[in-house]
Amino acid sequence: MPLVRISIMKGKLEGFGKRIGAVVYRTMVDTINVPEKDNFQIITEHEPNTLIYDQSYLDIPRTDGIVVIQITLNEGRTLELKKIFFKTLADKLNSELHVRTEDVFVSLVEVKKENWSFGNGVAQYAQ
Amino acid sequence: MPLVRISIMKGKLEGFGKRIGAVVYRTMVDTINVPEKDNFQIITEHEPNTLIYDQSYLDIPRTDGIVVIQITLNEGRTLELKKIFFKTLADKLNSELHVRTEDVFVSLVEVKKENWSFGNGVAQYAQ
Amino acid sequence: MPLVRISIMKGKLEGFGKRIGAVVYRTMVDTINVPEKDNFQIITEHEPNTLIYDQSYLDIPRTDGIVVIQITLNEGRTLELKKIFFKTLADKLNSELHVRTEDVFVSLVEVKKENWSFGNGVAQYAQ
Numbered sequence: 001m002p003l004v005r006i007s008i009m010k011g012k013l014e015g016f017g018k019r020i021g022a023v024v025y026r027t028m029v030d031t032i033n034v035p036e037k038d039n040f041q042i043i044t045e046h047e048p049n050t051l052i053y054d055q056s057y058l059d060i061p062r063t064d065g066i067v068v069i070q071i072t073l074n075e076g077r078t079l080e081l082k083k084i085f086f087k088t089l090a091d092k093l094n095s096e097l098h099v100r101t102e103d104v105f106v107s108l109v110e111v112k113k114e115n116w117s118f119g120n121g122v123a124q125y126a127q
Numbered sequence: 128m129p130l131v132r133i134s135i136m137k138g139k140l141e142g143f144g145k146r147i148g149a150v151v152y153r154t155m156v157d158t159i160n161v162p163e164k165d166n167f168q169i170i171t172e173h174e175p176n177t178l179i180y181d182q183s184y185l186d187i188p189r190t191d192g193i194v195v196i197q198i199t200l201n202e203g204r205t206l207e208l209k210k211i212f213f214k215t216l217a218d219k220l221n222s223e224l225h226v227r228t229e230d231v232f233v234s235l236v237e238v239k240k241e242n243w244s245f246g247n248g249v250a251q252y253a254q
Numbered sequence: 255m256p257l258v259r260i261s262i263m264k265g266k267l268e269g270f271g272k273r274i275g276a277v278v279y280r281t282m283v284d285t286i287n288v289p290e291k292d293n294f295q296i297i298t299e300h301e302p303n304t305l306i307y308d309q310s311y312l313d314i315p316r317t318d319g320i321v322v323i324q325i326t327l328n329e330g331r332t333l334e335l336k337k338i339f340f341k342t343l344a345d346k347l348n349s350e351l352h353v354r355t356e357d358v359f360v361s362l363v364e365v366k367k368e369n370w371s372f373g374n375g376v377a378q379y380a381q
Contacts, residue, residue, distance in 0.1 A: 003195070003197060003234045014176070015176050017177060018176045018177070018179060021179055035184070037181045037183065037184040038181065039180070039184070040180050040181065041178075041179035041180075042171070042173070042177065042178060042195065043178075044171070044177065044298070045177070046296070046297075049268065049271065049272045049297070050271060050296070050297035050298065050299070051295075051296060051297075052275055052293060052294065052295035052296075052297070053293070053294050053295075054291045054292065054293045054294065056291065057372060058372050058373070058378055060373040060374060062373065068257070068294065068296065070257060070326065072197065072234055079368050079380055082368060082377060083376075083377050086371040087375035087376070090373075090374060101373065101374050101375055102374055104371065104373055104374075105372060106370065106371040107369065108365065108369035108370075109236060109363060109369070110366070111234070111235065111236055112237070115209070115234065115235035115236070115237070116233065116235075117213040117231065117232065117233040118184060118185050118187055118232060119185070119187035119189065119217075119229040120217060120228045120229055121214035121215070121217030121228055121231065122210075122213060122214070123209060126206055126210065130322070130361045142303050144303065144304060145303045145304070148306050162311075164311040165308065166306060166308045167307050167308065167322065168305075168306035168307075169298070169300070169304070169305060169306075170300075170303070170306070171298070172304070199361055199363060236363060238362065238363055239364070241336055242361065242362035242363070242364065243360065243361055244340040244358065244359065244360040245311060245312050246314035246356040246359060247314060247355045247358075248340045248343065248344030249337075249340060250333070250336060250337050250340055251312055253336075253337065
């Protein structure tokens with residue numbers, strides 16, 4: 001159900017965006033009850049002119065290693081779960097892929113369960 | 128009003144994404160009361176490394192023919208209408224463009240009517 | 255906090271999308287209480303086949319100069335503020351960058367304050 005959009009700068013190793021996505025997916029499964037295999041992601045790579053970020057907003061020093069992650073997912077996760085997700089994700093991207101934790105930007109967009117079709121023209125989550 | 132984002136793999140015929148978009152537009156008009164001409168879409172084509180999908184989530188077999196469609200639209204459509212939309216869309220993409228119904232992934236993001244400007248700096252839908 | 259996605263046609267001067275983004279950012283700060291430095295944007299450039307728009311919906315004549323701007327931001331701005339934002343943005347894009355006001359398309363997606371992490375794995379806006 002989550003649809004994940006990841007944006008990074010060009011010039012990383014081939015497949016780096018996909019590896020980031022794999023960590024995002026695994027962290028969602030481990031911390032916010034996303035089902036196993038529920039993994040759908042769109043990754044874009046950018047020139048500096050097309051991925052804009054502030055280098056110090058909220059006194060967090062950011063670099064061109066920035067990773068912008070926007071996730072559309074079902075509403076209803078508690079604030080506590082979201083906090084655990086943000087923390088775990090930044091820590092794992094750092095420990096597994098050497099992304100600076102300062103460079104992990106996350107935006108969640110919550111929608112209703114009935115707003116998805118995973119194929120075959122059916123709203124699989126609607127009851 | 129709907130803003131449609133469509134993501135497919137590279138390597139299709141030139142304009143294939145646009146043809147998918149035309150079916151999405153026509154189906155929205157026919158099934159969920161989208162006004163004629165209200166047609167705004169952004170299409171991206173991807174290498175396998177940048178369009179990630181699970182090949183069997185919910186026991187639906189997906190292929191590289193996957194079409195990921197995310198639609199931002201006004202809130203308020205009933206579940207019944209959404210179901211008709213999902214079903215009609217998958218069927219038409221299949222019958223008109225030979226997209227496998229299993230490969231039609233749809234995500235809806237609902238917003239308020241006042242959240243759009245279609246030009247001239249006016250919130251045309253706000254009353 | 256706002257995450258801004260801007261889509262334009264290819265073929266403009268290098269950095270034109272970024273200049274549009276700078277006007278969007280400045281207008282958000284000036285009209286809808288976005289904090290200084292809260293500037294995060296993703297810009298994509300398109301062939302005509304991948305940026306679809308209607309040339310006359312709502313009797314507004316649009317051209318390939320179209321600028322599609324989708325902004326994810328915190329909920330709670332009043333309709334009045336949104337109207338001022340739309341108007342100011344179209345006017346400034348016109349006066350500063352010669353974008354036709356008819357070609358300024360804006361979509362807002364509102365989310366909860368707690369749905370953001372600006373780095374370090376923290377939900378900075380959550381209280």
